[in-house]
Amino acid sequence: MPKPSYPRDRFDDAPVEVDRVGAHRAENPHLRAGVIVIWAAVTTVVLIAVGVVGTLALTGRFGTPAAGPTTAAPTTSVTPVIDTSFTVLILNATGESGQATVAQDAVVRAGWDVADVLPSEAGSTYPTTTVYYADAADQAAAAGLAKIVGASSVVLDDQYQSTTDAKGKQLTVVLGTDLVAPSGSPTP
Template sequence: RFDQLPAGSGRTGAHRAENPHMRGWVVLLWAALATVVLVAAGIFATLVLTGRVTLSPAPEPTVAAPTVVAPELDTTYDVLVLNATPETGLAARTRDDIIAAGWSADLVIAGDAGSEDFPTTTVYYPLPSDEPAALALAEVIGGAEVVQSDVYQPVDAPDSRQLAVVLGLDRVAAGESTPTP
């Protein structure tokens, strides 16, 4: 219908404007920009999906104040004192110190450990509720590490409340140890 013009107008065909030469470059630039944007979005999405990049900031770790357990002297516990050093009589002397602090003599047992090279004197307690008593016992013997472990608990009486003191080489004065015969 556009090609049908009245005979007197002098025109024939449709009127179309010429394409400027720069139009091809504009299309190419838009296509390149779209390609770059799509590739960047794909890389970012891959990083997010694999967990290498997180969209939300990492929560700051909250540091809980450590609970401080106060020593509480409880002389109703059984106490096992083991000498893990080459010095003879150290367990007996420690037993005497514990009895002097208020324990009954029948609740405190002293003996030798299976080794003579335990590095640090340690008080072992079985349950978290026994920690205050273990801390107090460590103070009674002049300081020691306190560790929760059921290794030194009696097998035949699992319900008994027992603390174990393993005397280490830190209790032996340098050059004063007397080796066992």
């Protein structure tokens, strides 16, 4: 039987060294695995950064100073009052252990129940002993507590306000390094 002869078409000129069979094509030589890994790493970093900034913005902590009171309220125009209806949170930021317990004892001697005074250690040191209060109406009570613990500053700020306090009224004392003498003993 004679071999049929077909006319030439574009498929007769296909190069022999191309790695393909039928419609399957070879890999794109311009697609590099390293470039894909770099793009994936950059995208991951950007997404994490956007998530962190977004979370900080949504929780109201974006742009808050790392340390120090935001606004100091003058204590000269307010008559200090000892109001034992508040829960008192004491944070020891002096760098010396045991200072929160010393302050707790002073507050309990002034009339608070032991269960209403919560001593704790802070995560870092703070230069100035400060009493924080969350409501402007509580300024006189904060000034009274400041006299008891020897605080030099009273600040209106809800940064330390507890959301789980049953009474809903809390004063926070941050014991600063100004409260401790260089020998490590509390100042009078």
